[in-house]
Amino acid sequence: MASDTQTHPYQPTDSFDGGDLDCGNGLLLLIRKHIDPLAPGQLLEILSTETSVVEDLPAWCRLTGNDLVSHINRGKQNSFLVSKGPALNLRSTEPEPTPPPKKRKRAKQRSAREKEYAPITQPITEVVIPDHLPQPVPAPTIAPLAVMGVGSWPRPPWLLRTLNDHLEGRMSAEEFAQTADDAVRLAVAAQQRAGVDVLTDGEQRRDNYASFVGGLLDNCQLIPITDLLPYVDDPEEFERELRALDVPAGKVRHPAVFGPLGRSRSLTVHEANFLASLTDRPLKVALPGPYLLTRTMWMECISDRAYDTREELAVDVVRVLREELHFLLAAGVSLVQLDEPVLTEVVFSGTSNNRTFMCGALGEKREAAAELAFAESLINQTVANLPQERLALHICRGNWTPDESVALAGDYEPLLPLLKKVAVGTLMLELCTPRAGDEAVLRGLPDDRRVGIGVVNQKTQSLETVDQIVTKAEQAIRLFGAERLLLTPDCGFATFADNPIASATLAEQKLTAITQAATILRDRHGL
Numbered sequence: 456m457a458s459d460t461q462t463h464p465y466q467p468t469d470s471f472d473g474g475d476l477d478c479g480n481g482l483l484l485l486i487r488k489h490i491d492p493l494a495p496g497q498l499l500e501i502l503s504t505e506t507s508v509v510e511d512l513p514a515w516c517r518l519t520g521n522d523l524v525s526h527i528n529r530g531k532q533n534s535f536l537v538s539k540g541p542a543l544n545l546r547s548t549e550p551e552p553t554p555p556p557k558k559r560k561r562a563k564q565r566s567a568r569e570k571e572y573a574p575i576t577q578p579i580t581e582v583v584i585p586d587h588l589p590q591p592v593p594a595p596t597i598a599p600l601a602v603m604g605v606g607s608w609p610r611p612p613w614l615l616r617t618l619n620d621h622l623e624g625r626m627s628a629e630e631f632a633q634t635a636d637d638a639v640r641l642a643v644a645a646q647q648r649a650g651v652d653v654l655t656d657g658e659q660r661r662d663n664y665a666s667f668v669g670g671l672l673d674n675c676q677l678i679p680i681t682d683l684l685p686y687v688d689d690p691e692e693f694e695r696e697l698r699a700l701d702v703p704a705g706k707v708r709h710p711a712v713f714g715p716l717g718r719s720r721s722l723t724v725h726e727a728n729f730l731a732s733l734t735d736r737p738l739k740v741a742l743p744g745p746y747l748l749t750r751t752m753w754m755e756c757i758s759d760r761a762y763d764t765r766e767e768l769a770v771d772v773v774r775v776l777r778e779e780l781h782f783l784l785a786a787g788v789s790l791v792q793l794d795e796p797v798l799t800e801v802v803f804s805g806t807s808n809n810r811t812f813m814c815g816a817l818g819e820k821r822e823a824a825a826e827l828a829f830a831e832s833l834i835n836q837t838v839a840n841l842p843q844e845r846l847a848l849h850i851c852r853g854n855w856t857p858d859e860s861v862a863l864a865g866d867y868e869p870l871l872p873l874l875k876k877v878a879v880g881t882l883m884l885e886l887c888t889p890r891a892g893d894e895a896v897l898r899g900l901p902d903d904r905r906v907g908i909g910v911v912n913q914k915t916q917s918l919e920t921v922d923q924i925v926t927k928a929e930q931a932i933r934l935f936g937a938e939r940l941l942l943t944p945d946c947g948f949a950t951f952a953d954n955p956i957a958s959a960t961l962a963e964q965k966l967t968a969i970t971q972a973a974t975i976l977r978d979r980h981g982l
Contacts, residue, residue, distance in 0.1 A: 463500070463525045463536045465545060468493055470500035478511040483682045484711065486537075490521070491623035495540040498524060504532050512537075519681045588778060589785035591842055595737040597789055599938045599982050600928075601652035602970045603907075605849060605883060606741035606792065607664060607947030608642040608657025609955040609962060618952060622662060622670070622677065622708065635660045636729060643733050645959060649966035652973075653737045653790065656730045662708055663951045664794055665743035665751060669710020672775060673717030674761065675752070677708040707951060712752045712768065714761045718775040724782045737789035741849065741947075742779060744793035745837045746830035748772045750820070769829075773836045780841060792847040792883060793834065799852045801826045802869040827873050834877045847881035847907065848874075852890055854946040857914045857956050859890060866892025875901060883907040885945040887927065888914070898934055906935050909945030910972070911965045913956050918964050924972035937980040942969050 469489050476482040482503065490499050501512070509526075512535055516523045522542035527534045538545065597603075610618070614634060621631035642657030661667035662677070669677045727740050743751075749772050753765035762768040776793075783791050801823050820826060838846050850870065852863040867874065867884065874882055874897075882900070885891050887909040900906065908931045910924045924942075931940055948962040949955035957965070976982075 461527050461529065463527060463534070465498055465524065465536065467500035467536060468497040470502070472502040473505070473508075474503070475505045476503070477505045477507045478515060481713075482508065483515065484676060484678060484713070486515075487676075487678050487682060490537070490539050492625055493539045496543040497539055498542075499537050499539065501535045501537060502532060503535070508535075509533060515682070519679065588781035590781070591784035591845065592787055594784075594787045594789040594845065595735075597653055597737050597941070600940055600942060600973050600976050600980075601737075602942045602966065602973050603651055603653035603739055604646065604655050604657075604962075604966065605943055605945075605947045606655055606658050606739075606794070607661075607949040608645070608655070608659065609949040609957065609959040610657075610659055610952050611638055611641065611959075614638040614659060615952060618660075618662060632660075639726075639729060640733065641959075643730065645963045646966065647734070649963050650970035651736075651966055652970075653739050654730065654734050655739050655741065656726050658726075658741065658947070658949075660726060661952065664741065664947065665747055666708050666710050668722050668743060668748065669708070669752070671720060671722050672710075673719050674712065674714030675716060676711050676713065678711050680707045680709045682709075707953075709754075710748075710752050711754070712761060716761075716768070716771040716775055718778050721782065722775075722779045724779065724786055727783055727786050727788050731787065738787070739790040739792060739847075740783055740788050741792040741794055742776065742783075744795035744830075744848070745769065745772050745776055745833035747795050747797050748776070749833065750797055769833055773833055776837045777839075780837065780846075784841065784845060788845070790845055790847055790881065792849050792881075793837070793879070794849045795830065795834070796849070796851045796853060798827070798830060798850055798870060798873070799863050799865070801830070803852065803863040803865040823869070827870070831873050831876055834879070838878050843878055843880035843903075846879040847883050848877055848879045849883035849907075849946075851885040851946045852888075854913070854950040854956060855954065857916070859888065859914055862890060864890035864892075866896050867894075868892075868896045871896060871899065874904075875899070879904075881905040881907055881941065883941075883943060885909045886931070887912045887945045891945075894931065894934065900935070902939075905939050905941055906931065907941035907943045910942050910969055911944045913944045913946055913948050913962070913965065916957070916961065918961065919968055921968055921971045921975070924968055925975055928972060928976055932976070932980070937976065937982055942973055944969075 471485060471489050473482045473485055476485070482505070486499070486501060493499060513523050516537060520540060522538040522540070523535060524538050524542045524545055525536040617626055617631055617634045620626040621628070638659040639656045642659055643654055646654050658664060666677060669675045723740050723742060727738060730738055749765055749769040752772070753768050780791055801820065834848065856862065880903070882904055884897070884906065886894050894908070897906070908928070910927045911919045928940065928942060944965060948957045
């Protein structure tokens with residue numbers, strides 16, 4: 456029988472008691488809270504009386520790249536010593552763990568006692584809905600054939616280091632903001648040199664295009680996607696999928712909802728305000744769309760602490776996005792773009808062997824027609840009674856790898872009914888890649904919709920010629936007319952901060968080629 460006084464061979468830097476929480480009921484959130492601030496190689500002691508942790512914790516360590524250095528059983532309580540990252544100069548006293556079982560179904564319903572664990576790392580915040588939201592103010596107009604990026608821009612290496620320090624609690628928000636401001640200045644300067652008509656801040660402050668809101672919304676926490684292992688039906692298959700990703704799974708964070716969502720601080724308005732201080736050109740800000748966020752955030756065994764269904768979660772997602780839209784339009788942003796790339800996952804996943812979005816497609820999904828109706832409803836609720844000419848919807852087929860062969864493929868025909876009904880004035884569509892199919896299927900779009908077409912492929916390392924871009928744009932002009940057309944890359948240049956699709960140099964060259972083509976097209980069409 457193990458002694459209650461048995462100790463580990465090394466002293467931990469930090470220690471906490473997880474009680475009887477299992478890995479699928481909040482223990483990993485507590486581990487993340489304590490291990491993130493540690494330096495690589497420092498040790499965390501985890502105390503637990505839950506027997507399943509003996510099996511689950513080694514699997515989590517393997518997947519996340521942390522080392523289980525030592526394990527002591529003290530009767531009813533287990534003590535685990537975990538190194539953040541590889542255990543430098545330490546030898547594990549733990550025997551080689553047995554692989555997890557192939558299939559391990561999780562209960563669909565949670566007990567009342569389990570739901571009491573909702574305030575895991577912070578108290579539930581009282582959600583306050585403002586009595587009066589600011590109204591849109593006039594903003595610079597966006598001319599036909601205007602050139603702009605879709606959103607993201609490659610981050611410099613020094614920004615990535617500070618971003619990770621900030622996300623892991625080793626750098627204050629104020630310190631990070633100063634560093635991010637410098638990165639935004641560089642991204643804006645590159646776009647200005649390229650001659651674009653509408654500027655973005657390159658999403659320099661975000662870890663990726665969507666999940667960043669999880670670190671800003673009330674009662675939501677960002678956790679690495681690897682921490683979701685205990686919540687899936689088939690951990691072994693999930694682990695294989697994560698290891699197949701081009702995006703380092705340990706670097707991709709996922710929003711975990713553990714209380715009623717609230718917006719007590721800006722999600723992107725601070726980005727817009729700083730961007731406005733650098734330029735007088737029209738501004739564009741991208742926001743994750745309501746369907747994307749609902750799909751991303753609804754994870755059973757986490758989200759149901761606050762919401763019984765994902766439809767209930769969607770109500771609050773729509774509310775916080777509507778609040779943000781009001782403040783962005785009141786700040787003078789010319790175009791707010793809702794990103795909904797997971798719409799293509801709804802209609803194209805399962806039609807090929809291609810991999811799909813790991814972030815944003817993990818949550819519950821039903822039959823395609825029902826999902827599209829749900830998405831249409833959420834988008835239209837979010838933008839209701841706001842000026843359509845200042846709202847856009849962006850759709851692509853995944854931008855997490857430069858390898859075209861593994862991304863989703865298919866034309867826009869199955870999405871056409873939704874595109875006709877969503878109440879936005881501009882559709883930003885991936886159209887340069889052959890994976891997007893024949894653009895002629897878009898001929899039936901309403902005449903009052905502008906279309907931002909992708910005329911360069913951000914995934915390729917080759918630089919499109921000006922003539923190639925002009926030819927591509929002329930095809931779209933024949934479909935939509937020059938007055939309705941905007942010119943963009945297919946997607947952002949760095950959707951995931953740690954995994955840019957292109958270098959900053961190549962991104963600037965591609966934008967420059969688009970602006971040169973736009974000059975030719977404006978002269979040719981009298982604009």
